[in-house]
Amino acid sequence: MNIIRFSLIGLVSALFFACGGEKGQAAYLDPAQPVEKRVSDLLGRMTLEEKVGQMCQYVGLEHMRQTAAGVDPEEIEKGHANGFYPEFPPEKIEQMTREGLIGSFLHVLTVEEANHLQVLAAESRLKVPLIIGIDAIHGNALVKGATVYPTPINQAASFNPELIEKMARQTALEMRATGMHWTFTPNVEVARDARWGRFGETFGEDPLLVGRMGAATVRGLQMEDYTGQDKVLACAKHFVGGSQSVNGINGAPFDVSERTMREIFFPPFKDCIDAGVATFMSAHNEYNGIPCHANKYLIEDVVRGEWKFKGFFVSDWMDIERLEDYHRVVPTWEDAFKLTVESGMDIHMHGPEFYFGVIDLVKQGKLSEKRIDKSVRMILEAKFRLGLFENPYVKDETTRKIVFNEDHRATALEAARQGIVLLKNEGLLPIDDKKYHKILVTGPNCNNQSILGDWAMEQPEENVITIWEGLKQVRPDVQFSLCDFDWDIRKMDTEKVKQAVSMARTSDLAIVVVGENSMRWNWNERTNGENVDRYDLTLYGLQQELVEEIYKTGIPVIVVLTSGRPMTTEWIDDHIPAIVNALEPGGQGGQAVAEILFGDVNPSAKLPMTIPRHSGQIQTYYNYRFTSKWFPYATGKSTPLYEFGYGLSYTTYQYSEVKLSTNEIKADGTLTASVEVTNTGMRDGTEIVQLYITDNISSATRPVKELKDFARVDLRAGETRNVEFTITPAQLAFYNVDMKYGVEPGMFTVSIGSSSRDADLKQAQFNVK
Ligand code: BGC
Numbered sequence: 147m148n149i150i151r152f153s154l155i156g157l158v159s160a161l162f163f164a165c166g167g168e169k170g171q172a173a174y175l176d177p178a179q180p181v182e183k184r185v186s187d188l189l190g191r192m193t194l195e196e197k198v199g200q201m202c203q204y205v206g207l208e209h210m211r212q213t214a215a216g217v218d219p220e221e222i223e224k225g226h227a228n229g230f231y232p233e234f235p236p237e238k239i240e241q242m243t244r245e246g247l248i249g250s251f252l253h254v255l256t257v258e259e260a261n262h263l264q265v266l267a268a269e270s271r272l273k274v275p276l277i278i279g280i281d282a283i284h285g286n287a288l289v290k291g292a293t294v295y296p297t298p299i300n301q302a303a304s305f306n307p308e309l310i311e312k313m314a315r316q317t318a319l320e321m322r323a324t325g326m327h328w329t330f331t332p333n334v335e336v337a338r339d340a341r342w343g344r345f346g347e348t349f350g351e352d353p354l355l356v357g358r359m360g361a362a363t364v365r366g367l368q369m370e371d372y373t374g375q376d377k378v379l380a381c382a383k384h385f386v387g388g389s390q391s392v393n394g395i396n397g398a399p400f401d402v403s404e405r406t407m408r409e410i411f412f413p414p415f416k417d418c419i420d421a422g423v424a425t426f427m428s429a430h431n432e433y434n435g436i437p438c439h440a441n442k443y444l445i446e447d448v449v450r451g452e453w454k455f456k457g458f459f460v461s462d463w464m465d466i467e468r469l470e471d472y473h474r475v476v477p478t479w480e481d482a483f484k485l486t487v488e489s490g491m492d493i494h495m496h497g498p499e500f501y502f503g504v505i506d507l508v509k510q511g512k513l514s515e516k517r518i519d520k521s522v523r524m525i526l527e528a529k530f531r532l533g534l535f536e537n538p539y540v541k542d543e544t545t546r547k548i549v550f551n552e553d554h555r556a557t558a559l560e561a562a563r564q565g566i567v568l569l570k571n572e573g574l575l576p577i578d579d580k581k582y583h584k585i586l587v588t589g590p591n592c593n594n595q596s597i598l599g600d601w602a603m604e605q606p607e608e609n610v611i612t613i614w615e616g617l618k619q620v621r622p623d624v625q626f627s628l629c630d631f632d633w634d635i636r637k638m639d640t641e642k643v644k645q646a647v648s649m650a651r652t653s654d655l656a657i658v659v660v661g662e663n664s665m666r667w668n669w670n671e672r673t674n675g676e677n678v679d680r681y682d683l684t685l686y687g688l689q690q691e692l693v694e695e696i697y698k699t700g701i702p703v704i705v706v707l708t709s710g711r712p713m714t715t716e717w718i719d720d721h722i723p724a725i726v727n728a729l730e731p732g733g734q735g736g737q738a739v740a741e742i743l744f745g746d747v748n749p750s751a752k753l754p755m756t757i758p759r760h761s762g763q764i765q766t767y768y769n770y771r772f773t774s775k776w777f778p779y780a781t782g783k784s785t786p787l788y789e790f791g792y793g794l795s796y797t798t799y800q801y802s803e804v805k806l807s808t809n810e811i812k813a814d815g816t817l818t819a820s821v822e823v824t825n826t827g828m829r830d831g832t833e834i835v836q837l838y839i840t841d842n843i844s845s846a847t848r849p850v851k852e853l854k855d856f857a858r859v860d861l862r863a864g865e866t867r868n869v870e871f872t873i874t875p876a877q878l879a880f881y882n883v884d885m886k887y888g889v890e891p892g893m894f895t896v897s898i899g900s901s902s903r904d905a906d907l908k909q910a911q912f913n914v915k
Pocket of ligand 1: 252281330383462463
């Protein structure tokens, strides 16, 4: 862990402020004063420059140095994830911090740098501390040594909001212990196009599931109003529609009807507001021809107006500037700054131009200082609530005690166990270690950190359990052999494939680990992740060939998929007897995969997305309209490979018919629907019971079914439990033909079962008078 270096001045001023300063000190420095009063007092003392500075974020000093030293200018121009400011070298940025002209940093990855920057801020006239932001999407995983939990797509597969809240809470603790206060998560975009590389950082395709998981993340990070020194700000992002862009390209336009927007894309963001989310980030893309960063309708009318959001908006990476150079809706950056601030934007990510531009605009009377005050008020309020004025620093021993501690590692392991989906099993799993003694382990993802998923940096080897390591750890007595491919699936070697096949011939079982590579530290070699979109979803490189050649040897084969997005593995589904979709199970994921393969853990996860058979089926999601399947495809199957909500277990469950408390309710009434679920197999297990509703006849078309609730139910072998759901008007309401929200009278169908697949559901009907 890094040693903390305080400057003497910083330490003295920290102590001075911690003790409350001298008599007659400014009200804003007095923690006993109400936050509102502190904000007003401080704002009243600030110059225009200091105020606008609060609206500005910069990448960290080390980040700048590394970028300046190593990244090709063309890459920077394209706006990929590195930044530096040619005319503003780190020393100049440090000086601006000392002058109180910078409010926030991002990508500051060490305690040493975080403390150093806070020391500089404490030297400024008003000593306003910095807010430091980071993408702690599944743990604070961009930091070396942090706990890396499974990615959101795995988290969603657990259908376990309590567990997600726990991970988020631990993430907040690790962040504060590393000097960070604001994470740009949760990503509550509803993922409807798997070509989009960011699928894995979402909670999948269903608005209810995404909203519940997003809200749980917010609760864990902020614990309601985030007041205190061990909480962080969450950020609902990206508002809105990046997950259904033209051709699945990150940042490409989003153009759906208002109905789809309100039914599918808006609700998870509203759920985050209900959970108290402090900040929002706008999306790269345009909606309805207007870039989201300059979309007053979205920011002011919907989020602040309709939904009463009280927090602040941050721009995404250089997206304000893109109004000029990519979207081409304004001729200059200064116009872009004006337009976004007028549209409701509060913080600019990232760089110095915005600062100078906005000051100019105010001086020319083109933006009012009152408008600036509005943003600054919210930013200062956050800093007060987070306790930054009292203590902006982090102590090394706290970092050591909290980051990657035993408790956090155990949660990461448990989350992986609950987030790995068993897709197919013709009796080969769990592996019988009395029968199979010589097991070949191969495939490009079997022994590296690709299991971490995106938004993670390479972690110390000893912190990560790869699948290969997990297998050896879980079954030390089995004879495993490894045919290791290099991590780069773009450069798989044919000779290696031959070697794997020849090793398979002398083995009695093969475990082949294939999927995607989203390792951020190998930016240009990835096949998945941010800015890595694909036009098909097949296994890249020689992976398919590898599986087929090993299969041809005649030994039983288990395929383990590791990927944040659905993969179209139809051949594998047709030929391979056992398939486990581990998604991106995080740093402890190798152990969880091994435990599931050998049956130490009984899998319970369900798919938070539909897996198409072919990328030509995009978009494929379970809550389609009735006419979506009017005609079958002429040249292949129309069904997806695996449905939303699907996932097997080593035991079996039986569902009784659905019992309703009544067959008729008023439009504002409620009823209960229940089923008895029995564990009919030989093992204890956890079943995720899902409730779907269909509006049989409606004035505007509705989805064939929609998930409205779910429950995780633990069942011992042979045990039966009654599972009851309450159906409320909110679960029946929709936007009718006049776009009015409410419940229409008529018949509804309730479906309860183990997946969204019709064959897995029991149904009953009721009437709304
Ligand atoms: C991403 C955001 C992220 C930001 C900061 C952007 O490229 O779109 O999701 O929060 O970078 O890392």
